Amino acid sequence: MMTVVTEVTLKPGCEPEWDAAMRERLSAAHERPGWVGGQLTIPLDAPHKRAVIGTWESRADWEAWHEDDTFAETRTRMDGLQEGRGEMVWYEVVTEGRA
Template identity: 25%
Template sequence: MITVANRIYVNPDFAEAFEARFRERAGLVDQMPGFLSNFVLRPTKSGEPYIVLTLWESREAFEGWTQSDAFHQGHARSGSLPREAFSSPNILEIHEVISHAQTQKL
């Protein structure tokens, strides 16, 4: 299993629009083979990034998503926010899960 964390720096004036974009997302990733879950994390301190965290069965499954038509369709909507909505380039991090614990409900 892998995690993919996309750290996105959003200007505070655009935070509400950014969050709405995820609440209204197309959900295309949800149907992809190997997709496990998606979290959108709001920063608790000013100046810190939002984190879009996805869990995948494998790196190959994630790469299949990034090369799919569904990926391009889903990310075409990202043009709905102007460039000034983002204060810095996003940072993508991929990690292998070496340990995992979970209760029955999140």
Template identity: 35%
Template sequence: MAKVLIERTVAEGLEPNYEQTIVELLGHAEKSPGYLGGESYRDAMRPNHYVVISRWESANAWHLWFGSSERYEMLKKVGVFLKEPEKCTILEPCIYQSQQGL
């Protein structure tokens, strides 16, 4: 399994527009082969900073979604609300994982 951390900083005042549009993007991601789920967060100290952690069967499944025409078209819609380009990080487990977290 692969996890992907996506960070987006939305231009101030455009958060409601971003949130409405991101629901549509999520709908497309959910149909993508290998998508297992995800969680979305909003920074408590910077409410225009959003973090998404998505789970994929493999890094390859993520790359297929990342390069898909569906994601490209949705990112054009989302991109108009962003203050800066999104940052994506593919995460892999470390050998010292704890069942209890940190």
């Protein structure tokens, strides 16, 4: 399994619209092969920033997701709400624990 963490900074006042688009994106990801789970998080000391944590069976599954129509449509909407591009870091999942 692979986990990708993407950090973005949002333009002031765009947070609700960006969050709504990300919820839509995460909901659509549930139907994708290889999807394990994800989270949208907000740092306590930076309400204009977001970290998106997504876990996939493989990086190839994640890359295929980027060809999905819902992903492309939300990317178009979200890019205009962000300050610059997000920063992405990949992690190999060594072990996992969930309730």
